[in-house]
Amino acid sequence: MTYALKIYLAQINATVGAVDSNCDRISEIYNDAIRLSADLVLTPELSVVGYPPEDLVLKPFFIRKVESAIERLKTITKGEGKPGLIVGVPKYDGDILRNASLLIENGEVQAVRYKHKLPNYGVFDEKRVFTEAEAPLPMDFRGLKLGVMVCEDMWFDSAAKSLADNGADILLVPTCSPYHEHKYDERLAVARERVSETKLPLVFCNQIGGQDELVFDGASFVLEADGSQSVQMDSWAEGFCLTEWRKEDDKLTCVTKSDGYVPERMEDIYQAMVLALTDYVHKNRFPGVLIGLSGGIDSALSAAVAVDALGPDKVHCVMMPTKYTSGESISDAEACAKALGVQYDTIAIKPGVDAFDDMLGPVFEGLDADTTEENIQSRLRGLVLMSLSNKFGKMVLTTGNKSEMSVGYATLYGDMCGGYSVLKDVYKMDVFALSHWRNTSVPKGGLGPAGIVIPENIITKPPSAELRDDQKDEDSLPPYEALDDMLRCLVDEEMPVSEIVERGHDASEVARIEHLLYIAEYKRRQSPPGVKITRKNFGRDRRYPITNGFRSAER
Known part of the structure; x- marks a missing residue:
């Protein structure tokens, strides 16, 4: 067994649009990594600009600001033996804007990898501002081949397959994966699928923090090539973890073991x-x-x-x-x-x-x-x-x-x-x-x-x-236990009235609740933002018309 690499995971709380202060934070973290003799610093997706930047990336001046930030980050990496730095930025590839991860080392951008799969569902609409790229190839770094998959790339097999087929030693996932209930288990299951397919270890580095209706829980982790988990970082707090890796028989193993805080529901x-x-x-x-x-x-x-x-x-x-x-x-x-x-x-x-x-x-x-x-x-x-x-x-x-x-x-x-x-x-x-x-x-x-x-x-x-x-909520509404079940079926699961009735609810009551749901859309359009908790929230997730003559059952 021989020494291979020390990767410093930086689970940071970036602020959308605050390019200078985000770079300040990345610089502080980079200096910490130097003191810890790290070889590589991994930050989340779009760490320089925060996520999701939405239409900010369409402003030419904003992109020029990002380009200046890249020059600044190149400067802090100058010098032999300093760690490499992986950061995320919006970047033009010719005249095409892409979601990019940069490997910066010794004052230069040594490699660029573009996001292969762009999410365009639920709270995501990246195809509005970015263009997808071909499946990525590994980055050469200090005798190893790093397989960088940007966020959504992990949720499909094509990026991981391309990286494995081209000799990657490890999969690195800089990501901004927003929270909803049970999301942690979903991420872990998908990550294990990629590990099982490629027989490569995987490092998942997630953002932390709130951004309008979205909140990011962090909970970054490391999986070994056999799918076992060696590192779990805390949920709900900025965090940093130096992971040490060894190579034996051409296989990387994380020798760092860490159990973080991941709470119950x-x-x-x-x-x-x-x-x-x-x-x-x-x-x-x-x-x-x-x-x-x-x-x-x-x-x-x-x-x-x-x-x-x-x-x-x-x-x-x-x-x-x-x-x-x-x-x-x-x-x-x-x-x-x-x-x-x-x-x-x-x-x-x-x-x-x-x-x-x-x-x-x-x-x-x-x-x-x-x-x-x-x-x-x-x-x-x-x-x-x-x-x-x-x-x-x-x-x-x-x-x-x-x-x-x-x-x-x-x-x-x-x-x-x-x-x-x-x-x-x-x-x-x-x-x-x-x-x-x-x-x-x-x-x-x-x-x-x-x-x-x-x-x-x-x-x-x-x-x-x-x-x-003598007013009570249940004068106007069914008991909340029944109402919530109907609403989870109608809103979160998009079930028709007939299937909800099969769960034991009165048909006319379900039809009434569906009708109330639809006619309240105009109110919800004027409501303040609120944090996403469920799989489908009102707002970015669920975009129904206000004028809507559809009903799945007659009242």
Whole structure:
């Protein structure tokens, strides 16, 4: 057995478009790698510009900025014995723009490999801005042949086959693989397929961090040629790992062994919400967040996530009672705010409601009260929160969950007002489960307190918008357990009504929910962004027409 290579994996949090600061971070990491006597530094896909850069790469000035950054990175690698550096950039190949990985060594770009397969489904639309390349060939590096597969290339067999057939010693996967529940297991299974086909070890280096609706969990890893896992890096945190490799009988083996932090489902979802909000607030330079704390479970869980992400000093909660707000809700909201340690204010909106009654009374004379009057209350709350946001600069965090957003059980320009949502892609039954989880656990790296932060009464009492007397969510909707199952079938699995009925649901109820799902599309188009949690979120994943006459069953 002889020494072969030391590869430094850099699981970094790049900011889209921040070319200079991304290069600063890469330079810091490179200097660390020098001190550790690394031979090669591997960074994620498009590490110089962040992912996904979207139409930024169509701006000529942006590409010139990237070219200057490459010159800067070439400079830091000058000198015999310094590590090689693999970084990702948008790069022109003649007059064709491609997603590229560069091997930079001793002040020069020694090799360029272009992304072979471009994802163009779900949240991805790389074919809009990039062009696919031929299957890659290995890069020569210090007596070895490195097989670089950029992200999506790993999910197909053609790139790995080309690399193996042309003598690659190892597969390197710089990637930006966004999170959704169960994604880690999917990645590992696909990586093992490539290893099984090629009999080559594989290094998977993923980005970490939040970018608008996407969040990247890191969780980089190393697989041996037999498919066994030797290295697991942490999920949900920047991380760095020096992996040492040995070569025997022309086979590379990773002698580094490391077990990282990969949480179970509830903690995974919670960490996704925390990191997404952290980066959305910090990267957009908001001083903190504002939350309408109603005494209900959605706003309580949103507040807990915000405190864990930002710290209690950055979270301002406001209770806005009307004559329909119960004393129970007022005391529950106050108890939640106290447990979380946040600033808490009460601003009664009854005077505003009365003013609107006076203003609209002559026009509404002779008509019964209905959802119009209910929505005035919600919109007044939105007005109060947006006024506080304008005055003090904090971003309003909306609190609606995926079950409500699916069927339009939300008020446009009311409780949908705000800049971001951590629950937008979380079904109601998971809201309950996450609240129970948070009361017994503190997320790794969380800034909030231990113990019960969501009073038990908030979790157990029947959900209600409290916009009229004795109102309950289940007056308008099926029980959430049934509703969520229907919605997972309709939204995530795209199942027809007939198949959903076979699961034990009432046919007319499923048809009603499908109808509500479709007619609420116009509301969702005007909702704030929210972190992707499920396989199919509203927004980039699911692009349905607003004007839509299709139904899979008659009502």
